[in-house]
Amino acid sequence: MALVHDHEEVSSHEEDMVEAFALLYHHVFSYIKPMALKCAVELGIPDAIHGRGGAATLADIAADTGVHEARLPDLRCLMKLLTTSGLFGATAAAVADGGGEAAAAYTLTAASSLVVGPRGLSNIVRFGDGPVSLSPFFDMPAWLRTAPAPEAPKSLFELTHGRSRWDPANADDETMNGAAFAESRLLIEAVLGGHGDVFRRLTSLVDVGGGHGSFAKAIAAAFPNVRCAVMDLPHVVADTPDAGGDVQFVAGDMFESIPPADAVLLKYVLHCWDDNNCVKILKHCKDAIPARDAGGKVIITEMVLGSGPRDTNVAETEEMHSLFLTCISGIGREEHEWKNIFTDAGFSDYKITPVMGPISVIEVYP
Incomplete structure (x- = not known):
């Protein structure tokens, strides 16, 4: 038949x-x-x-x-x-x-x-497709039906796991940290390999929320004339295994002040915060840098939704990433949404350079 x-x-x-x-x-x-x-x-x-x-x-x-x-x-x-x-x-x-x-x-x-060898992205697969990342989405209907309240969990991740994505307790999660490290390393190689001009005329830079300083150390190695510092929360700086050398580590809070430098680097920081908090952070960045004609700028690495080719795979990847960010109380933004934040923080201009799919380097000028 x-x-x-x-x-x-x-x-x-x-x-x-x-x-x-x-x-x-x-x-x-x-x-x-x-x-x-x-x-x-x-x-x-x-x-x-x-x-x-x-x-x-x-x-x-x-x-x-x-x-x-x-x-x-x-x-x-x-x-x-x-x-x-x-x-x-x-x-x-x-x-x-x-x-x-x-x-x-x-x-x-x-x-x-991309997932071959010790320098591959296998940890991103393990984390992104593992129980820590997947289990919150089983609670999404309950989360969407729950009104925000001071005593309520601040994110879907917190509702499921009892702590925020950024809680110090997560420092013991090797898969989570391994995923962040692998993605960071790939981004560093992409930025320095094809877009190093972003740092070429600087004399100083502070990496805000830079953790153990992998990006700052790579910049210092590639551009010895740039004095690099990392500012992060006290418990992060205290746990840095190899502080010192070419990079200075400073304990601080980006919501209070940022050390002065030609440029402030924000790698995967702003997507973690709502618009009002992003404006607060950027205003402190603006206070820390000189005028544009003196070389001052903020360097941001983030996903800019809609900036890459809009085939189905890219479009779905962007939207899935945005939904994942909502799980950890983060936000995915299109260019006009980034522009509004920059304007509200008092900046005059910006330049977006795609470096790795929809992930871009954004140079923001005072």
Whole structure:
């Protein structure tokens, strides 16, 4: 019996229903894609393919990752999904697979290459697709039905976990910290590798909320003439393992004052705060820097929604990231929303330079 496609007898309504069911089911089961990716990362599949020179059969992958031979059909199903979704490639290899047929060889794509090796983004996958990040969204209906109150949790994350995303207790979460470190390292390489002119004419810079100083240290190494300092909360500075050297560490509160410098760097800081608090922070930044003709500016690294190519993947990624930010009481902003904040804080101009997808360097001038 053959499957009959009689296009003349299929009404436009039926076609719409087919597309509607496909879209609905795609959303219903879309959680399986990140779970499959997380599984592949935790098994070490990208590293196994990389270790085989960039191509590996199913048997190779199983041997290198410890997958039991009885689970090969399940592994094949996993790899088929990740290949269909573009995270891996597949080619016909001249390798006999039991019955003498050519076995599929799985290859890395640009996306899966990002999670290879100790410098990869595997911790972002583990954190973003792990229980700490996922569990708050089960409480989203209750959160949306709850009126804000002084005694109520300040974020969906806090409602679920009993503490804010920025609570010092999170310092013990290796996956969370590893994800932040991996993303920060990638951003540093992207900024300094292709957009180092942002720092070239500076003589001093203070990285506000700079943690243990990875960005400031990279800037100091690339531009020895720039005196770099990191300002963060006292408990962060106290826990810095290698304070000293080319970077000065200063304990402080950005809502009170910021040390003077040619430029203030805010890396992934402002998306954590509402507009009023962003204006307060930026006003202190403006007080800390000289006039524009003397080299003064604020350097911000943030996502600017709508600034990149607007294909479906980019658009959905931006909106998903924005929804995740609401989980931790953060905010995703479009250019006009950033402009309003800069204007309210007393700045005269700004320049946006995309550096990594929708993530941009924003230079804000007094």
